[in-house]
Amino acid sequence: MRTYRTKVAEPVDLPDREQRKAYLEQADYNVFNLDSDAVFIDLLTDSGTGAMSSEQWGALLRGDEAYAGSRGFDALKEAVSQIMGFGNVVPVHQGRGGEHLLYGALLEPGDIVLNNTHFDTTRAHIAAQGATAIDCPVVPLEQLSADRPFKGDFAVETARAHIDRVGVSRIGCIILTITNNSAAGQPVSLENIDAVADLAAEVDVPFVIDACRFAENAYFNAPDGAGELKDIARSQFDRADAIVMSGKKDGLANIGGFVAVRDDELFEEIRQRCILYEGFPSYGGLAGRDLEAMAVGLTEAVDPAYLAHRVTQVSELVERLDDLGVPVIRPAGGHAAFVDAGMIYSHLSAATFPGQALVCALYREGGIRAVELGSLAFPGTDRPELVRLALPRRMYHREHIDHVVQTFDRVLEVAEDEVGFEITDAPGQPELRHFSARLQPRD
Numbered sequence: 001m002r003t004y005r006t007k008v009a010e011p012v013d014l015p016d017r018e019q020r021k022a023y024l025e026q027a028d029y030n031v032f033n034l035d036s037d038a039v040f041i042d043l044l045t046d047s048g049t050g051a052m053s054s055e056q057w058g059a060l061l062r063g064d065e066a067y068a069g070s071r072g073f074d075a076l077k078e079a080v081s082q083i084m085g086f087g088n089v090v091p092v093h094q095g096r097g098g099e100h101l102l103y104g105a106l107l108e109p110g111d112i113v114l115n116n117t118h119f120d121t122t123r124a125h126i127a128a129q130g131a132t133a134i135d136c137p138v139v140p141l142e143q144l145s146a147d148r149p150f151k152g153d154f155a156v157e158t159a160r161a162h163i164d165r166v167g168v169s170r171i172g173c174i175i176l177t178i179t180n181n182s183a184a185g186q187p188v189s190l191e192n193i194d195a196v197a198d199l200a201a202e203v204d205v206p207f208v209i210d211a212c213r214f215a216e217n218a219y220f221n222a223p224d225g226a227g228e229l230k231d232i233a234r235s236q237f238d239r240a241d242a243i244v245m246s247g248k249k250d251g252l253a254n255i256g257g258f259v260a261v262r263d264d265e266l267f268e269e270i271r272q273r274c275i276l277y278e279g280f281p282s283y284g285g286l287a288g289r290d291l292e293a294m295a296v297g298l299t300e301a302v303d304p305a306y307l308a309h310r311v312t313q314v315s316e317l318v319e320r321l322d323d324l325g326v327p328v329i330r331p332a333g334g335h336a337a338f339v340d341a342g343m344i345y346s347h348l349s350a351a352t353f354p355g356q357a358l359v360c361a362l363y364r365e366g367g368i369r370a371v372e373l374g375s376l377a378f379p380g381t382d383r384p385e386l387v388r389l390a391l392p393r394r395m396y397h398r399e400h401i402d403h404v405v406q407t408f409d410r411v412l413e414v415a416e417d418e419v420g421f422e423i424t425d426a427p428g429q430p431e432l433r434h435f436s437a438r439l440q441p442r443d
């Protein structure tokens with residue numbers, strides 16, 4: 001059994017309910033506008049928000065800040081080679097920096113890209129190349145409660161139908177996102193990884209793995225949580241042509257990422273793009289110390305004791321919410337609980353943002369910050385009104401989980417009083433409106 005002891009204490013105070021109501025109003029009912037000091041438990045994301053280990057903090061001091069050829073780059077290369085089996089590595093400042101470098105090199109305008117489910121930044125980077133992203137999830141979002149293992153899988157037959165329709169020559173690459181963040185963090189099976197590799201080989205296009213949460217995905221593929229976890233983690237990449245990685249998730253770092261590829265020509269092109277957009281390819285927009293921290297983090301992420309603690313904490317949250325009667329997607333994925341706010345607030349229409357009603361209620365009743373992934377974040381789509389509570393890695397303990405569950409209890413009690421929200425102002429692109437929209441409660 002694994003636990004963590006606190007070495008650096010950071011006090012966090014719960015503002016009282018009146019203060020929380022005032023902060024919400026000042027934030028225009030958008031929790032992205034809250035100061036983090038006003039947040040008691042921050043479940044906005046699991047990206048870059050975890051606690052680094054003492055080994056990682058030690059590695060930061062080892063950091064070599066040379067512009068070229070730093071030791072941290074060697075450490076990262078070695079870790080990626082050991083853990084993922086790739087030798088050609090280009091560091092980047094975070095995952096989307098890697099998407100920019102990789103998809104800019106791989107895609108042409110008019111290309112089609114298939115993925116189990118594209119994460120928002122992936123979709124946006126594909127669109128920025130003039131290409132089109134198509135999701136091929138094995139279970140549609142509205143059926144994610146279905147009783148089926150590996151609900152993050154890629155639907156190979158759906159992909160085949162798209163390929164037949166548009167023609168092989170238009171397929172730019174095939175991506176597999178493990179775990180499938182946009183499908184409630186559900187895992188992808190090793191068999192499915194193999195089937196997608198077969199498809200990519202058949203179509204003769206690069207097979208890319210978005211590896212943000214590769215270690216969590218490996219854990220779901222190791223039924224006994226056994227010692228071969230490292231082998232399972234590595235085997236996921238055996239047939240991949242490229243990896244794009246946000247080190248802010250299973251790199252256990254606060255910042256960083258990388259691209260790794262097999263093909264030497266593609267590697268050179270990505271290195272050149274790195275010089276232009278991120279920095280010299282031995283640091284890729286990071287401080288040398290960040291490379292060291294990510295190298296250590298990757299190694300810790302495939303430690304079976306760490307993964308058992310991590311995945312168990314998430315599933316404990318999900319099961320306790322389920323016991324309380326909260327409509328939550330089960331079984332738990334790897335990094336977050338996904339709650340269907342549309343079922344809690346059946347009296348609120350999609351136009352009045354039930355997901356945002358839940359996000360605001362969680363803050364008002366318990367100082368908890370979550371994120372809406374329903375009608376506010378995805379305008380014009382017919383998706384369930386999901387709210388994500390993502391657990392930062394190694395950050396919170398059972399007393400925090402207790403507080404989340406107690407807060408939900410209170411939120412359910414007052415559910416009928418919620419009136420929903422209307423948008424008063426939504427600057428910027430419609431797809432990004434949830435980051436900066438201003439809202440107010442309906443009359």
Ligand code: F0G
Nearest residue numbers: 045047094095096119121181212246248
């Ligand atoms: N791919 C996936 C599957 C992701 O979940 C993310 C980030 C990215 C790519 C981009 O990585 O943030 O380092 O640039 N997901 C975060 C989240 C932001 O909250 O789920 P990044």
